[in-house]
Amino acid sequence: xxxxxxxxxxxxxxxxxxxxxxxxxxxxxxxxxxxxxxxxxxxxxxxxxxxxxxxxxxxxxxxxxxx
Numbered sequence: 001x002x003x004x005x006x007x008x009x010x011x012x013x014x015x016x017x018x019x020x021x022x023x024x025x026x027x028x029x030x031x032x033x034x035x036x037x038x039x040x041x042x043x044x045x046x047x048x049x050x051x052x053x054x055x056x057x058x059x060x061x062x063x064x065x066x067x
Contacts, residue, residue: 012042012050 019026032038039052 011053013053015041015049015051018051018053 013021015026015029019029022029024032029038033040041049041051043049
């Protein structure tokens, strides 16, 4: 009948929660986004930035290895 779409449930975290969870600075996080270590943030407006939680734990281990 029509196309089937795969729906993925994704948990999003606010930026301060991500920074606490991975124990790095905001500038290190954005450097990681640039090099592909962290997922790109999703902007919900001028004051709300969310980051996909599903990739954060793996990024935590790689961030700690580089420290």
